[in-house]
Amino acid sequence: MKNKAGLILIVFSLLVVGCATTQQRLLDSDSSQVQLRSIQTRAFETTDKEKTLRTIMSTLQDLGFVIDKADATLGTVSATKLKNYALRITVTVRPRGETQLLVRANAQYNVQPVTDPEPYQQFFASLEKAMFLTAHQVD
């Protein structure tokens, strides 16, 4: 009977440990940095940073976000979507070589980072249409 009680305790603790410990959450270093970057980043064949940022904002608005802040010099836009959940996203734009811009998005859903590739694919699919440009996967 003691064994069984131990088993129950182990199963229970395994289930509860499903989420990371509170300290790990500061740097969220449990997921692979390289993999996360490739999920969140696309390259576009343009050098017009300002127009890209404006298009990003317009896409975010189409997706139901309200813009929180934007910085043309740094090339960042942050926005929040409220729909009985809080989805916060930051999109950054920076030059890559002479002819391309790198667009990176990272999102947080309520109190968790969004690490699934799918939501980012959907975001870049919408952005592609608004930019009239193809989003290239970056290795």
Add this chain to the structure above:
Amino acid sequence: MNKFYQLLFTVILFGLISISGCATIPKDALSLSPESLAQRQMQTRKYETKDEAKILAACAGLLQDMGFNIDESETKLGVITSSKMRSAVSAGQQVAAVFVALLGGGYMPTDKEQKMRASVITRPIGERGEHIAVRVTFQRIVWNTQGQVTTSESLTDPKIYQEFFDKLSKSIFLEAQEI
């Protein structure tokens, strides 16, 4: 033995419930909805000018007229974000809470305050950027008397946007006349 499995089942069930506390993002959260085009039209107006800064200034003035405080702005990108805190107490909820208390239901939390946000984005449109498109979006978060969030939503009532742009047309006129 049967009892043991029952207990194990309960523990697993409880564990699953506690894990689903960290629920994942809804499938459609970052994809365009069928209503997005209609919403864009409702939230956007076009003004016959090339002067984006003037339009932005008029928007800032209008937001102040409506009691919003400017949080952030970036003129280079045509961005103004603003917010205001207001009461969210509604008579209906108060009456319901009193009835619940009278019927012995104890204390019922009611909506107390709300944060309303407005964000205005302008951008040049047309082939030579001869028009300025203004798009405004509103959202709000409501907290109850216990400090819990009861509602968080985008505001999509067409009347709000109609009124905003009616006022903006007036505001642009006022700015031009420098009253």
